[in-house]
Amino acid sequence: MKTRRSMLAGLAAAVTGVAGLALGSGAFSSVSADRNVSITISEDSKALLGLVPNDDLDIVREEDGRLELDSELLSEATEGFNNQATVSIGALDDGDVVDGEEAFRVVNNFDRGLSVKVDVDDVQPSDDGELEVIVTDPDGETESSTTSADELETEPDEALLVALEFRTRDEPAEGEITFEAVEIIS
Numbered sequence: 001m002k003t004r005r006s007m008l009a010g011l012a013a014a015v016t017g018v019a020g021l022a023l024g025s026g027a028f029s030s031v032s033a034d035r036n037v038s039i040t041i042s043e044d045s046k047a048l049l050g051l052v053p054n055d056d057l058d059i060v061r062e063e064d065g066r067l068e069l070d071s072e073l074l075s076e077a078t079e080g081f082n083n084q085a086t087v088s089i090g091a092l093d094d095g096d097v098v099d100g101e102e103a104f105r106v107v108n109n110f111d112r113g114l115s116v117k118v119d120v121d122d123v124q125p126s127d128d129g130e131l132e133v134i135v136t137d138p139d140g141e142t143e144s145s146t147t148s149a150d151e152l153e154t155e156p157d158e159a160l161l162v163a164l165e166f167r168t169r170d171e172p173a174e175g176e177i178t179f180e181a182v183e184i185i186s
Helices: 002-024 071-077
Strands: 049-053 060-063 066-069 088-090 104-108 114-119 130-136 144-147 148-154 159-167 178-183
Touching: 049 148, 049 178, 071 144, 071 178, 114 130, 148 159
Parallel strands: none
Antiparallel strands: 049 104, 060 066, 088 159, 104 159, 114 148, 114 178, 130 144, 130 159, 144 148
């Protein structure tokens, strides 16, 4: 029995020595390890870049944790809208989004300043129609675009106010508006 234990101990030492040489020389090409991962999804309004609907507007709502704009509700409320008309979601005053009358807010829930860029290229209804997004920052600076607005900055707990204007044509607009945030490094 003692001989068997000595042999096992010697074998273990030999295996450890070989593994040490292989690791020390960089003689392996890959390593794999299994780990448990827990991923949680934040609702749009509670994410680091929160999208918060204006509760006074029926067509802008949070559905299953996602901000949605339902133009069918807008057309039902106004009994439809004409071809080649301009339809606004959110109020504007001299080109700036009116605080409290925006379509929705983009809130910085992060603990540092963010630079936010808006991309609406994916939502253009057709060659004839157009969607314009208008964004006003806390300092009153406004950017608007039918493709992508220049970056606007927001500090923690501040919000960008967003309004939308559709210039309707024959086809409805569908797609996603993308908000990209980058931390401001001082």
